[in-house]
Amino acid sequence: MEHLELFFKSIFIDNMVFATFLGMCSYLAVSKKVSTAVGLGAAVIFVMAITVPLNWLLDTYLLQDGALAWLGEEYAQYDLSFLSFIMFIATIATMVQLVEIIVEKFSPSLYNSLGIFLPLIAVNCAILGGSLFMQSREIPSLGLALNYGVSSGIGWFLAILAIAAIREKIRYSNVPPALRGLGITFIITGLMAIGFMSFGGMLTGGADSGKSEVISQEAIQKIEKEVEGIVNNSNN
Amino acid sequence: MGLFKDSNLITDPLADNNPITIQVLGICSALAITAELEASIVMSIAVLFVLGVGNVVISLMRNIIPSKIRIIVQLIVVATLVIIVDLVLKAFAYQLSKTLSVFVGLIITNCIIMGRFEAFALANRPWRSFLDGIGNSLGYAMILIIVGFFRELLGSGTLLGMEVLGNPIDKTGVYAFGYENNGFMLLAPMALVTVGIIIWVQRSRNEALIED
Numbered sequence: 001m002e003h004l005e006l007f008f009k010s011i012f013i014d015n016m017v018f019a020t021f022l023g024m025c026s027y028l029a030v031s032k033k034v035s036t037a038v039g040l041g042a043a044v045i046f047v048m049a050i051t052v053p054l055n056w057l058l059d060t061y062l063l064q065d066g067a068l069a070w071l072g073e074e075y076a077q078y079d080l081s082f083l084s085f086i087m088f089i090a091t092i093a094t095m096v097q098l099v100e101i102i103v104e105k106f107s108p109s110l111y112n113s114l115g116i117f118l119p120l121i122a123v124n125c126a127i128l129g130g131s132l133f134m135q136s137r138e139i140p141s142l143g144l145a146l147n148y149g150v151s152s153g154i155g156w157f158l159a160i161l162a163i164a165a166i167r168e169k170i171r172y173s174n175v176p177p178a179l180r181g182l183g184i185t186f187i188i189t190g191l192m193a194i195g196f197m198s199f200g201g202m203l204t205g206g207a208d209s210g211k212s213e214v215i216s217q218e219a220i221q222k223i224e225k226e227v228e229g230i231v232n233n234s235n236n
Numbered sequence: 237m238g239l240f241k242d243s244n245l246i247t248d249p250l251a252d253n254n255p256i257t258i259q260v261l262g263i264c265s266a267l268a269i270t271a272e273l274e275a276s277i278v279m280s281i282a283v284l285f286v287l288g289v290g291n292v293v294i295s296l297m298r299n300i301i302p303s304k305i306r307i308i309v310q311l312i313v314v315a316t317l318v319i320i321v322d323l324v325l326k327a328f329a330y331q332l333s334k335t336l337s338v339f340v341g342l343i344i345t346n347c348i349i350m351g352r353f354e355a356f357a358l359a360n361r362p363w364r365s366f367l368d369g370i371g372n373s374l375g376y377a378m379i380l381i382i383v384g385f386f387r388e389l390l391g392s393g394t395l396l397g398m399e400v401l402g403n404p405i406d407k408t409g410v411y412a413f414g415y416e417n418n419g420f421m422l423l424a425p426m427a428l429v430t431v432g433i434i435i436w437v438q439r440s441r442n443e444a445l446i447e448d
Contacts, residue, residue, distance in 0.1 A: 019424060024263040025347035082323060085341050086315040093308045122307055125264035125345040132338040177446050178439035179432070182260060186432030193425035 003147050010151040013200055016126045017159035018193035020133075023126030027160050028185060037164035038157075040121075045153030047099065047121050048130050051092050052149030053142055055131040058087055088131045096122040126156050163189060245367040249375035252442065255348045256379040257435045262348030267383070267427040269339050273396050276384030278325070278332055280377030282340065284370065286317045287349055291369035294357040301358075310353045311344065318343045348376055383430045391421030 016022045023044070030040045061067055063084050068075035104111045121127060130152050139145050166188055175184050255261045262283075269275045293313050294301075301309050322340045325333040333340065343349065352372055357365040388394060393401040393411075402409015404417060420426055439445045 021267045021424065021427075022264055022342070024267070025261060028260050028263065082319060085319055085322070085344060086312065089311045089315050089344050090308070093311050097308075122311070123345050123347060123350045125342050125347075128345045129264075129338060129342055132341050136338055176436075177443075179436050180446060182257070183432050183435040183439065186428050186435065190425040190428035190432065193428065194423075197423070197425070 003144065006144055006147050007151045010148055011155040011158065012196065014133075014152075015155040015159060015196050016129065016152050017156060017189070018196040020129065022129035023124050023156055026121075026124050027156075027163065027189075028182065031160055031164040031167055031185070034161065034164045034168060037160045041153075041157030041160050043121055044124065044126060044156050045150060047092075047096060047127055048149040048153035048156075049146065050099065050149075051095050051127060052130050052134050052152075053146045054091055054095065055088050056134060056139065056142055056145035058091065059084065059135050063087060084132075084135060089128060092127055092131070093122045126152070159192075162192065242364055242367050245364060246371035246374065249368075249371040250378060251375075252445065254375045254379065254438075255351075255372050256376060256431065257438055258445065259348075259351065261351040262346045262376055263431075264342060264346060267431065268424065269336055270380055270384040270427050270430075271387050271391065271422050272335070273381070273384040273388045275332065275335055276380040277377075278329070279336065279339070280373065280380050282318075282321045282325075282343060283346065283348070283376055284373040285321060286314060286343055287352060287369040287373045288366060289369075290314055290317055290349060291352060291357040291365040292362045294353050295360060295362040295365035298358050306358070307350075310350060314344050314349055348372060379431065379434065382434060383427060386430055387421045387426065390418050391426075393417050 014020065017024065017027055026040060031037050059067070061070065063080045065079040065081060066076050067080070068078050100111075130149055133152075134145055134148055139148055163185065167185060170184065170188075179187070249255055253259065256263060269279050290313055294310060297309070318341065321343070322333070325336070325340060352369060356368045360368070385395070388396075389400070393399065393404060399409075401415070402411045404411050
């Protein structure tokens with residue numbers, strides 16, 4: 001259940017592109033054709049499935065406050081979390097190079113379809129963002145970290161597939177000249193993001209948003225009462 | 237005159253070669269933090285520092301970096317600079333560093349930085365690279381500040397936390413005439429639409445930039 005919840009949450013509600021704007025550069029640059037978009041999307045899923053669990057291990061057994069306790073008691077006091085950026089990006093860059101070499105050796109056909117996108121991925125914000133969110137949201141186990149990596153990758157894949165399909169169609173529409181290309185893509189992405197926001201009530205059945213509304217109503221009433229009190233005091 | 241002949245390196249990225257609206261670089265971490273003007277300004281300063289210093293460092297090392305591993309070398313240089321920025325922010329502006337959360341770390345993969353390293357610093361002398369870094373981060377800062385200005389003004393009626401339009405609870409200022417804040421501007425999608433409109437305005441003014 002926990003896995004299912006995280007899975008749908010990372011694909012739809014916390015979608016990498018529409019909720020957090022990660023990986024926007026390659027999303028905009030490589031979405032002119034559906035076929036290339038599929039290639040890049042698949043490569044992102046693949047790399048995220050490897051790097052997020054790997055960085056989870058690094059974070060849990062090396063970087064977190066007290067993570068070095070398994071070495072012995074005197075190491076428990078160290079907090080290396082300030083090194084996490086450099087460690088994460090080093091893991092990602094080396095994993096991307098490694099994956100490129102392995103895929104080239106064992107599956108030339110996959111290399112031909114994915115290969116050119118792999119170097120691009122090392123600097124795709126979605127990959128590093130996945131690891132950093134994994135760290136800041138304190139994902140509790142390796143299995144969930146793997147789940148998080150794969151499902152965030154799928155969310156990104158869906159987003160780039162959708163925008164590439166729309167951009168192929170929109171070529172036949174009469175867009176104002178100054179908006180053609182980049183401008184209209186930005187606005188469409190904004191509209192898609194508004195659409196994706198409606199997934200917010202999916203897991204909770206809307207109960208959560210209802211609750212926060214009640215709270216904010218209460219807060220407003222409280223503030224109003226306080227303001228009234230202040231006004232009354234100053235009148236007196 | 238040697239100082240001024242390269243001034244186009246600073247002025248070009250401000251307009252017709254803007255990193256965000258023309259080169260499509262650095263959008264990743266730019267949009268999510270523009271709901272407040274203050275966060276936009278701090279993010280711009282962070283990028284200015286990282287890109288300015290990073291360009292000089294890469295330019296100084298350009299003849300000794302083997303081209304096969306240059307991406308890793310560049311990432312390590314950026315990551316080191318970003319750690320400095322992150323620790324400084326945590327020490328002097330803790331609340332703000334919480335607002336920016338992972339987006340400080342994401343300066344590392346901000347395409348604008350890798351893009352300028354690849355396109356400029358690897359082929360140019362340090363002083364020119366420095367100017368290029370400053371110019372591009374100013375161009376980036378300009379878009380961030382415009383977006384942050386409109387989102388904060390229309391979304392919460394404040395600028396840098398000051399209530400410029402009056403107080404919505406006391407009904408002072410423009411709120412006395414029934415004005416309401418557009419809370420929609422604070423949501424993520426409106427950042428994209430705002431940048432889309434900036435691109436629209438810019439390309440209408442300069443027809444040479446229109447794509448076909």
